[in-house]
Amino acid sequence: MTVLLLRPWLALAPGALGAGGLSAALTLTSRHEQDKWTSLALVLFVGWSFAFAGLIGWARRPNNRTGMLMVIVGFGVLLGSLAQSNSALVFTGANILGSIFIAAFVQLILAYPTGRLLSTFARRLVIAGYVTALLAPLLSSMFQPHETCKPHACPRNLVLVSHDHASYAITTAIWTIAAALIFAGVLYLIIGRWRGATPAMRRILGPVYVTGGFSFVLLTIGFIVQPFSNVGDVVVTVALLFTFPVPYLFLAGLLRSTLARGAAAETVFQRIPERASPDEVQEGFRRALGDPTLEVAYWYPAGEHYVDVNGNALELPEDTRDRIVTRLDYADKRVAALIHDAALREQPELLNAVAGAARISLERDRLLVEDRARAERYRALLNAMPDLMFRISRQGRYLGFRAQKESELVVKDVVGLTVWDRLPWELADRVMERAYSALENRTTETLEYELDLDGAVNHYEGRIAAAGKDEFLLIVRNITERKLQEHELQASRARIVAAEDAARRRLERNLHDGAQQRLVSLSLSLRLAQSRLRSDPEEADQMLEESRTELAQALEELRELARGIHPAILTDRGLDAALDALAARSAVPVELDVCEACLSPSVEAAAYYVVSEALANVTKYADASLVRVTVGATNGSAEVEVVDDGIGGADPVRGSGLRGLADRVAALEGTLEVDSPPGRGTVVRARIPIEIG
Amino acid sequence: MANRIGRIGDLGDHTGVRVLIVDDHPSFRASARGLLEAEGYEVVGEAADGAGALEAVEELHPDIVLLDVQLPDVDGFEVASRLTTNEDGPQVVLTSSRDSADYGSCIDDCGARGFVPKGELSGAALALLLAL
Numbered sequence: 001m002t003v004l005l006l007r008p009w010l011a012l013a014p015g016a017l018g019a020g021g022l023s024a025a026l027t028l029t030s031r032h033e034q035d036k037w038t039s040l041a042l043v044l045f046v047g048w049s050f051a052f053a054g055l056i057g058w059a060r061r062p063n064n065r066t067g068m069l070m071v072i073v074g075f076g077v078l079l080g081s082l083a084q085s086n087s088a089l090v091f092t093g094a095n096i097l098g099s100i101f102i103a104a105f106v107q108l109i110l111a112y113p114t115g116r117l118l119s120t121f122a123r124r125l126v127i128a129g130y131v132t133a134l135l136a137p138l139l140s141s142m143f144q145p146h147e148t149c150k151p152h153a154c155p156r157n158l159v160l161v162s163h164d165h166a167s168y169a170i171t172t173a174i175w176t177i178a179a180a181l182i183f184a185g186v187l188y189l190i191i192g193r194w195r196g197a198t199p200a201m202r203r204i205l206g207p208v209y210v211t212g213g214f215s216f217v218l219l220t221i222g223f224i225v226q227p228f229s230n231v232g233d234v235v236v237t238v239a240l241l242f243t244f245p246v247p248y249l250f251l252a253g254l255l256r257s258t259l260a261r262g263a264a265a266e267t268v269f270q271r272i273p274e275r276a277s278p279d280e281v282q283e284g285f286r287r288a289l290g291d292p293t294l295e296v297a298y299w300y301p302a303g304e305h306y307v308d309v310n311g312n313a314l315e316l317p318e319d320t321r322d323r324i325v326t327r328l329d330y331a332d333k334r335v336a337a338l339i340h341d342a343a344l345r346e347q348p349e350l351l352n353a354v355a356g357a358a359r360i361s362l363e364r365d366r367l368l369v370e371d372r373a374r375a376e377r378y379r380a381l382l383n384a385m386p387d388l389m390f391r392i393s394r395q396g397r398y399l400g401f402r403a404q405k406e407s408e409l410v411v412k413d414v415v416g417l418t419v420w421d422r423l424p425w426e427l428a429d430r431v432m433e434r435a436y437s438a439l440e441n442r443t444t445e446t447l448e449y450e451l452d453l454d455g456a457v458n459h460y461e462g463r464i465a466a467a468g469k470d471e472f473l474l475i476v477r478n479i480t481e482r483k484l485q486e487h488e489l490q491a492s493r494a495r496i497v498a499a500e501d502a503a504r505r506r507l508e509r510n511l512h513d514g515a516q517q518r519l520v521s522l523s524l525s526l527r528l529a530q531s532r533l534r535s536d537p538e539e540a541d542q543m544l545e546e547s548r549t550e551l552a553q554a555l556e557e558l559r560e561l562a563r564g565i566h567p568a569i570l571t572d573r574g575l576d577a578a579l580d581a582l583a584a585r586s587a588v589p590v591e592l593d594v595c596e597a598c599l600s601p602s603v604e605a606a607a608y609y610v611v612s613e614a615l616a617n618v619t620k621y622a623d624a625s626l627v628r629v630t631v632g633a634t635n636g637s638a639e640v641e642v643v644d645d646g647i648g649g650a651d652p653v654r655g656s657g658l659r660g661l662a663d664r665v666a667a668l669e670g671t672l673e674v675d676s677p678p679g680r681g682t683v684v685r686a687r688i689p690i691e692i693g
Numbered sequence: 694m695a696n697r698i699g700r701i702g703d704l705g706d707h708t709g710v711r712v713l714i715v716d717d718h719p720s721f722r723a724s725a726r727g728l729l730e731a732e733g734y735e736v737v738g739e740a741a742d743g744a745g746a747l748e749a750v751e752e753l754h755p756d757i758v759l760l761d762v763q764l765p766d767v768d769g770f771e772v773a774s775r776l777t778t779n780e781d782g783p784q785v786v787l788t789s790s791r792d793s794a795d796y797g798s799c800i801d802d803c804g805a806r807g808f809v810p811k812g813e814l815s816g817a818a819l820a821l822l823l824a825l
Contacts, residue, residue: 512763516790517718520811524724527815528731550720 008058012071016051016078020044023081030084032154043081046244050074053247065115069108070247076101091155096137102219103129105243106186109212113204125185132182136175143168183220187213198322200291201343207249215242278309278369288354291341293323298369299334306337311372328355388476391467392419394439396432399471424451431462435472438464448479459483492663499660510561518554522547567608575604579629582612586627587619588644594631599638603688606664607631607640610672613657614642614684622646622682633690637670640686650676661686707733707816713755713783714739715746715772717765725759725814732816743767750776755783757819760805762789762796770796770803777804786822788814 027033027040054070061067080098085091106129110122117123142161190209197205222235282296297306297314308314316325316337324345326338344351382389382402388409391400396419403409419428427449434445445464450457459482463475529543562568570578576594583590599607611629618624624646632639650658662672670688712734714722719741726736737753740746743766750758758776762769773785785805793800793808800808807822 512790513718517721520790521718521720521724523812524721524728524814528724528728531731 008068008071009055012051012055016048016055016071016074019075019078020048023047023078023084026082026086026090027084029086031086033084039081039084043077047074047077047081049244049247050077064113066108066112067115069104069111069115073101073104073108074247076104086155088156088158092141092158095141095157096134096159099133099137100130103133106182108246109208109216110186110189112208112212119189121185122189125182125189128178128185129182132175132178136171136179139171139175140168143171180220183216186216187220190216198291198293198341198343200289200341203290204343208246211242211245211249215239218242278372282309285338285354289338289340289344289350291344294338294340297337297339299336300370300373301334302370303373307369307373309369311369311374311376313373326351326355385475386477390414390474390476392435392472392474394435394470394472396420396428396435398422427451431464431474434462434464435474438472439466439469442466492666495659496663496667499663507561507565510557510564514557515554515561518550518557522550522554525550566605570604570608571601575599575607575631578604578608579611579631582608582615583629586615588615588622588624588627590615591626591628593629595633599633599690602668603638603690606668606670606688607638607686609664610640610661610684610686611642613661617650617657618642618644618646618682621650622648624681637687637689640688642684643681645681647678648676648680648682649678650674650682658684707820709733709735710757711735711737711753711755712819713737713746713749713753713758715741715743715749715758715764715769716761716788717741717763718761721761721811728814729759729816729819734816734819741765743769743772746772747775750783757823758783758785759809759814759819760785760787762787762791770799770805773803773805784823786819 023043024040027036027043030036033039050070051074054067054072054074057064057067057070059067080094080101082090082094083098085094103126107117107126110126111117117126138159141157141159143164144157144160190205190213194202194205194209216239218235218239222239225231225235278296278298282294285296286292286294296309297316298309300307300313303313306314306316316327317323317339319325320342322342323339324342326340326344327334328336328338338355386404388404389402390398393399398414398417398419401409401414414422419431422428423431430447430449434447437443438445447462447464448459449462450459452458457480458478459480461477461479463473463477465473465475467473525543525547529540529547532540532543567578567581569581576596579592579594583592611631615627615629618627622644624644627642627644630639630641630643658672658674665672665686665688668688670686673685674682675685676682707729710733712729714725714729714736716722716725716739722739722741726739730736734757737755738749740749743764746758746760746764749755758773760769760772760776764772769787769789773787776782776785785803787800787803787805787808788811789796789808790811792810796808809818809822
């Protein structure tokens with residue numbers, strides 16, 4: 001068996017020759033064959049054609065079962081010719097087994113070109129074919145009505161049961177219908193396959209399907225007509241004649257791809273011009289392989305992906321029934337891939353030859369495609385940039401521009417104008433001064449400038465880079481927003497510094513006027529009491545009592561001051577407790593709702609001061625009966641809200657306290673809003689990002 | 694006048710030396726008055742600011758003015774300068790709850806006799822300054 005699989009020729013070629021010889025011997029010595037030579041020629045031609053073409057196919061394509069199936073058909077035809085035997089046993093057996101080759105032929109057509117049956121329906125059809133091919137002749141023989149052999153009587157029919165004509169008619173009718181149905185199924189399948197086939201696949205299927213399909217149509221008609229007329233026999237014979245070309249068509253296809261292999265490399269190079277663009281290379285491949293849908297994918301090492309001929313990123317598709325990928329690697333290095341019709345797999349020699357020859361040219365093209373990919377990337381980059389770009393000549397004349405929105409251009413028709421036409425002269429001079437420097441020194445120059453557009457001052461940043469000897473690029477970015485933010489940031493910083501200075505001065509003043517004065521008085525009082533201790537103990541005692549009161553007041557003042565610097569309770573016991581303490585000291589009743597969020601110390605401090613300042617304002621100005629304080633965390637921000645039911649009308653711009661708070665919150669990238677419509681209370685709301693804090 | 698100064702120079706006896714206390718903190722004025730009077734000085738008046746001090750000196754002719762540096766209207770140095778331009782004017786002793794080092798050379802330049810930190814104020818301290 002192993003020998004048979006590895007070297008089918010060794011066992012089967014002599015077998016086919018032997019079977020042919022045996023068939024010839026039996027035919028020529030047959031007593032019941034009328035036309036011995038024609039019959040022999042037909043059997044040997046058809047049988048050997050299938051057997052030897054099949055063996056060639058088997059040897060060339062060991063993995064393709066088509067060759068093997070052809071060999072089976074060939075041997076089946078030779079087996080049928082054993083019915084020429086004068087021996088009753090051989091005659092009867094050959095009559096029963098003589099139709100097997102038709103079932104094998106059905107399988108061959110349906111399995112073409114891979115040799116494998118792809119659908120369940122096809123497999124069932126083939127099984128039904130084999131069953132019919134065995135049972136139909138058996139039943140016919142069992143109820144054979146009369147002798148069919150001439151000029152002499154047939155050998156004895158060993159399975160004959162009766163000559164009952166009715167039984168014969170019924171069995172014949174049954175298997176004729178069965179055969180007709182099977183042939184109809186085959187036609188249905190091959191028409192379906194033809195319609196779903198790609199152009200490349202049609203080229204492979206075409207010749208075989210035309211001849212095979214035609215013979216099946218004739219066979220179907222023949223088998224239907226046969227029981228009623230001798231014309232049926234003629235039709236079946238013609239149908240069999242049409243199967244003759246099938247093995248040769250297969251063989252021809254095989255020889256064609258073998259011959260093509262040598263020509264393939266040459267074809268590729270001939271089809272592709274010397275300095276071909278990637279598109280032309282792809283077109284060359286399409287023609288050389290006869291697949292107009294073929295795509296070339298080049299490996300792009302910098303991006304570690306494939307790109308198409310236009311330089312766009314491309315992901316290789318998964319192999320499907322219709323479309324597969326052939327990778328072209330060179331010494332473990334990826335070069336390219338061909339995405340093509342699955343039918344080309346049936347011509348591996350052609351594909352391999354083309355692929356081999358292609359690697360060299362593709363390696364060259366890959367560099368070209370890399371350039372395109374790079375250009376594509378730069379284009380994407382430029383498109384993504386919001387900047388205005390101008391190409392300007394050394395003489396200051398605009399050669400081209402790119403703007404996301406035309407409204408960004410001061411003057412719309414830019415090309416052809418000079419920088420002095422478009423810009424204030426002083427600015428144009430500055431631009432050209434930098435441009436000359438960029439052109440001479442090959443450096444990138446920058447300049448910032450302002451333009452008054454529609455009454456609003458816009459700030460711009462220009463970058464100038466040489467592009468060739470006599471041309472430069474001016475890339476302009478509108479930085480107004482950034483400038484405003486910088487300005488606001490500076491102002492905010494200045495306010496923070498000023499507020500800090502003021503706070504220090506206030507603190508020093510408070511210390512000096514308050515606790516320090518009390519301590520001074522205390523020191524003097526104690527000294528006085530000390531001097532009176534002996535002479536007037538009673539007065540001394542009263543003085544000491546007054547000193548104690550003074551000291552208690554000094555301590556309270558110090559505590560109040562310390563709270564103003566930083567509330568110790570916030571550090572020690574957290575925001576919740578600190579706000580509780582604030583609420584307890586507030587002159588206006590406070591409803592407090594603090595969620596237990598984990599906030600950083602700086603966010604907690606900011607939240608505390610927002611509440612503290614807002615409560616102080618409520619007490620001083622709002623004339624409110626209730627304040628609601630809420631602290632929560634939503635969407636990554638701490639949200640502090642102080643709402644009162646007072647008279648409203650607070651102006652956040654005028655109050656230095658609120659502005660100081662806004663600066664403090666802004667320093668943490670947060671926002672402070674004050675909503676205070678007259679007569680409807682005030683809402684102070686701060687949002688501070690938790691991450692930043 | 695010379696007689697009085699002579700008495701002021703005597704460290705032990707301050708009886709009859711007339712003092713004007715100028716400070717904007719009532720608590721300090723009261724304590725200082727108590728302390729100085731206990732040591733024999735005669736506190737002839739008090740003033741809470743610079744203008745009040747100048748008026749009181751005009752009216753009361755004290756021997757010594759105990760003058761706080763930080764006053765609500767003009768600072769103590771200004772008041773001291775004005776008081777000491779007249780040779781017959783009172784001796785001025787500056788005082789403050791701050792340290793004298795905080796004021797640099799202002800104390801020497803304004804014509805005052807010296808500086809007593811508020812916490813160290815006593816009759817003896819005043820007498821020591823005036824004796825120098």
